[in-house]
Amino acid sequence: EDQVTQSPEALRLQEGESSSLNCSYTVSGLRGLFWYRQDPGKGPEFLFTLYSAGEEKEKERLKATLTKKESFLHITAPKPEDSATYLCAVQGGGTSYGKLTFGQGTILTVHP
Amino acid sequence: DAGVIQSPRHEVTEMGQEVTLRCKPISGHDYLFWYRQTMMRGLELLIYFNNNVPIDDSGMPEDRFSAKMPNASFSTLKIQPSEPRDSAVYFCASMRLAGADTQYFGPGTRLTVL
Numbered sequence: 229e230d231q232v233t234q235s236p237e238a239l240r241l242q243e244g245e246s247s248s249l250n251c252s253y254t255v256s257g258l259r260g261l262f263w264y265r266q267d268p269g270k271g272p273e274f275l276f277t278l279y280s281a282g283e284e285k286e287k288e289r290l291k292a293t294l295t296k297k298e299s300f301l302h303i304t305a306p307k308p309e310d311s312a313t314y315l316c317a318v319q320g321g322g323t324s325y326g327k328l329t330f331g332q333g334t335i336l337t338v339h340p
Numbered sequence: 341d342a343g344v345i346q347s348p349r350h351e352v353t354e355m356g357q358e359v360t361l362r363c364k365p366i367s368g369h370d371y372l373f374w375y376r377q378t379m380m381r382g383l384e385l386l387i388y389f390n391n392n393v394p395i396d397d398s399g400m401p402e403d404r405f406s407a408k409m410p411n412a413s414f415s416t417l418k419i420q421p422s423e424p425r426d427s428a429v430y431f432c433a434s435m436r437l438a439g440a441d442t443q444y445f446g447p448g449t450r451l452t453v454l
Binding site: 259260262264269270271272273274277315317319324326327328329330331332333 | 344383385431448
């Protein structure tokens with residue numbers, strides 16, 4: 229069974245204070261690891277897909293990296309508008325195509 | 341594109357009543373997913389369809405839940421009878437087979453069962 233653990237559960241940062249969110253996973257053959265952002269009262273919004281260890285992707289102040297056991301979402305010089313819940317999900321090779329297992333999420337709050 | 345459309349956005353009902361949630365996926369997408377999100381259990385996959393055919397319903401909690409996809413542009417999730425523990429936010433998502441495995445989520449339906 230695929231498993232995803234995200235840490236920390238909540239993170240408070242000052243504007244401009246860089247940090248990282250962690251996503252540890254256990255899967256039988258990784259097909260893909262996904263990062264989503266979710267604002268209160270809205271559906272998850274896609275950010276990145278990573279497919280193999282060593283892969284990195286960037287979007288504005290966000291950078292996602294992947295190893296064989298975990299993924300990091302690095303946030304550089306965050307702004308208050310980056311405040312949201314960040315969700316990590318995996319698609320394992322032992323599951324039906326398209327089936328994602330989500331972590332519990334990290335609630336990020338950036339103070340001005 | 342309008343994105344994934346869900347209705348209603350909010351539903352309040354009494355225990356024992358039938359509830360029907362609706363979803364219109366993004367045009368051209370081959371896959372449709374139904375998720376449930378709660379504070380305790382996070383985001384859980386209930387069932388998903390490929391080309392209108394149910395592929396995996398192992399996440400459907402019990403026989404009170406059923407889902408249909410009569411055509412490529414419409415799906416329903418029905419709960420009958422509803423119970424207070426069904427209170428949650430229900431999301432629909434869609435994906436295109438050749439679209440880098442990206443699932444696009446709708447705004448969700450917040451269900452409250454009294």
